[in-house]
Amino acid sequence: MIAPPPARAGGGTRFEEFAPLPFVGVALLLVVLIIATPLLTGQPTAGGPLTQAELIVDALPGNNSTHYYVRGLSTTARYDEINLGFAFGFPWTGSFPSGRLNWTNWTNASGVLSVDRVAPYDPVAVNVTALYTVNGVNSLYAGLLAFDVGVAPGGTTESLTVVSATSGIGGFSTPISSLPVPILLAYVGSGGT
Numbered sequence: 001m002i003a004p005p006p007a008r009a010g011g012g013t014r015f016e017e018f019a020p021l022p023f024v025g026v027a028l029l030l031v032v033l034i035i036a037t038p039l040l041t042g043q044p045t046a047g048g049p050l051t052q053a054e055l056i057v058d059a060l061p062g063n064n065s066t067h068y069y070v071r072g073l074s075t076t077a078r079y080d081e082i083n084l085g086f087a088f089g090f091p092w093t094g095s096f097p098s099g100r101l102n103w104t105n106w107t108n109a110s111g112v113l114s115v116d117r118v119a120p121y122d123p124v125a126v127n128v129t130a131l132y133t134v135n136g137v138n139s140l141y142a143g144l145l146a147f148d149v150g151v152a153p154g155g156t157t158e159s160l161t162v163v164s165a166t167s168g169i170g171g172f173s174t175p176i177s178s179l180p181v182p183i184l185l186a187y188v189g190s191g192g193t
Contacts, residue, residue, distance in 0.1 A: 050074035
């Protein structure tokens, strides 16, 4: 039979010698407050998870239009700028267009929670940026992507195919019935204003 460890003076365990429980409790409370403060004040910190911008792509089967929504993961992240531009009229090769693109149909909005646009083009390239600033610190999110809606050769299911020219954003293909799909934009920098 194994004997229990000997009792220490004061009745504590070895762990309590190095990290007394009252100090551990205070440390945990501080961590919770640091994480929860932006949630409680309603103003997310720049570069935090709640200011992460995403592009949501939606299309309906048989419809010639694709919808694009740019917003933050937080419903209260007001972006200083959101820019969304389209390029079309290029051949679809299954990879990001290698030729020069003519960016048109720009939406440039300031002080907004989100921007949404409909593109009746296929294929279409999308150039998107979202700038969030709070307390003199900014975060910039971006994406350069191309989309094609159609039935792949030899296939029967209408799908959305996505390719990206932005590091950190991967390409994929998904059936139209699985849309909408969110795509996290790449975090490309921060700093003071």
